[in-house]
Amino acid sequence: MKVNPTYNTKESLLELYNKPLLELVFEAATIHRQFHNPREVQMSSLLSIKTGGCPEDCGYCPQAARYHTDVEAHKLMTVESVIEQAQNAKANGSSRLCMGAAWREVRDNKDFDNVIEMVQAVNNMDMEVCCTLGMMNEDQAKRLKNAGLFAYNHNLDSSKEFYGDVISTREYDDRLNTIENARKAGITVCSGGIIGMGEAVEDRVGLLMSYMEMDTPPESIPINALVAIEGTPLEDQKPIEQWEMIRMVATTRIAFPESVVRLSAGRTKMNMEGQALCFMAGASSIFAGDKLLTTPNPEFNEDKEMFDILGLIPKQAFADGEKPVTIPDEKIIERKRQEAERAAELAEASSKAKEAGFEPRKVTVS
Numbered sequence: 001m002k003v004n005p006t007y008n009t010k011e012s013l014l015e016l017y018n019k020p021l022l023e024l025v026f027e028a029a030t031i032h033r034q035f036h037n038p039r040e041v042q043m044s045s046l047l048s049i050k051t052g053g054c055p056e057d058c059g060y061c062p063q064a065a066r067y068h069t070d071v072e073a074h075k076l077m078t079v080e081s082v083i084e085q086a087q088n089a090k091a092n093g094s095s096r097l098c099m100g101a102a103w104r105e106v107r108d109n110k111d112f113d114n115v116i117e118m119v120q121a122v123n124n125m126d127m128e129v130c131c132t133l134g135m136m137n138e139d140q141a142k143r144l145k146n147a148g149l150f151a152y153n154h155n156l157d158s159s160k161e162f163y164g165d166v167i168s169t170r171e172y173d174d175r176l177n178t179i180e181n182a183r184k185a186g187i188t189v190c191s192g193g194i195i196g197m198g199e200a201v202e203d204r205v206g207l208l209m210s211y212m213e214m215d216t217p218p219e220s221i222p223i224n225a226l227v228a229i230e231g232t233p234l235e236d237q238k239p240i241e242q243w244e245m246i247r248m249v250a251t252t253r254i255a256f257p258e259s260v261v262r263l264s265a266g267r268t269k270m271n272m273e274g275q276a277l278c279f280m281a282g283a284s285s286i287f288a289g290d291k292l293l294t295t296p297n298p299e300f301n302e303d304k305e306m307f308d309i310l311g312l313i314p315k316q317a318f319a320d321g322e323k324p325v326t327i328p329d330e331k332i333i334e335r336k337r338q339e340a341e342r343a344a345e346l347a348e349a350s351s352k353a354k355e356a357g358f359e360p361r362k363v364t365v366s
């Protein structure tokens, strides 16, 4: 049962969302126990591999270049430092690494080649690898799949109707298209939304309806509370009550019994009791580690304490799907071959020049 046929209309989902809270939590907890081990919670760590300077205008995002926020733009991280961060996340219990880039879309350039190498390296560490890189086409999705990508995160954020109030530089259909490209390449889909942006409850339910209408709904659905960031158009949004988060988690769990529901951004504003109700209501994953992409998140040791108190255990990698096989990437092999050839030519030229008595000129290869 990928979707719950009892709640496949906007009206029925709305009624569900507005049920007396404890009735809703009980119904969600009952479904959760039928499809999942309620003690297991996946720990997924986020890593911003390319921060800031994004050309898009997402009204919530501190990484959009046009807003004056505290986020500084950085170039792409190196493969070595990604491996170091992944090792740290794994040592702290995370079974998944989600690498995020502040890009509008993936481009076929050297940066993307480096991302492919990052995916290969982290998959080889026996962690589930997820990427969130903006829009991508089918070929790019295939390269990521062959590198060993387990999941692609691409959020619809809210209902189609509300989307244009928050983002104008791309369309809802562009998002749907990228999700479809990930699917076609055989990558699992992670897609969810943000609550607390000024949307109506109908928009929260509208987001879930967009997933209901898909042939296959996302395997993983992150529910974020807006982190209101100074300098963004949504800086003055009133924080949502944690009851809203619990309702959204529970409604998502009931609507999509098999999916992983991730209690995502906003946990620093919740207390342990509120989070416990989310786990009771079917949240089966969190982002772990002291940073989301650019904003704070509870520390590993705080979550460890919470897991101990609530009797939760971290989920193992690949519990919900086989580890992808990494296949060598032809484009990277060819680029490296050309680079080696060029370096050999330069070395030969310089040794010939030396033999002829010329002082070698300093050459840098980029």
Ligand code: SAM
Pocket: 060, 061, 062, 063, 100, 101, 102, 103, 104, 132, 133, 134, 135, 153, 154, 155, 157, 193, 194, 224, 225, 226, 227, 228, 229, 265, 293
């Ligand atoms: N640029 C890519 C994209 O937009 O798909 C990937 C990175 S983007 C930061 C990933 C997701 O983070 C967004 O889709 C949004 O749902 C979430 N996000 C960004 N800023 C947020 C905020 N202030 N509060 C909550 N979620 C946020």
Ligand code: DTB
Pocket: 046, 062, 098, 100, 132, 153, 155, 192, 193, 222, 223, 224, 227, 264, 265, 291, 292, 293, 294, 295, 296
């Ligand atoms: C998701 O749904 N939430 C994560 C992840 N997928 C990429 C991102 C949350 C970002 C919160 C703001 C920040 O730290 O920059």
Ligand code: SF4
Pocket: 054, 055, 056, 057, 058, 061, 062, 063, 064, 101, 102, 103, 104, 134
């Ligand atoms: Fe760019 Fe993604 Fe932020 Fe939008 S959410 S501004 S696309 S980094």
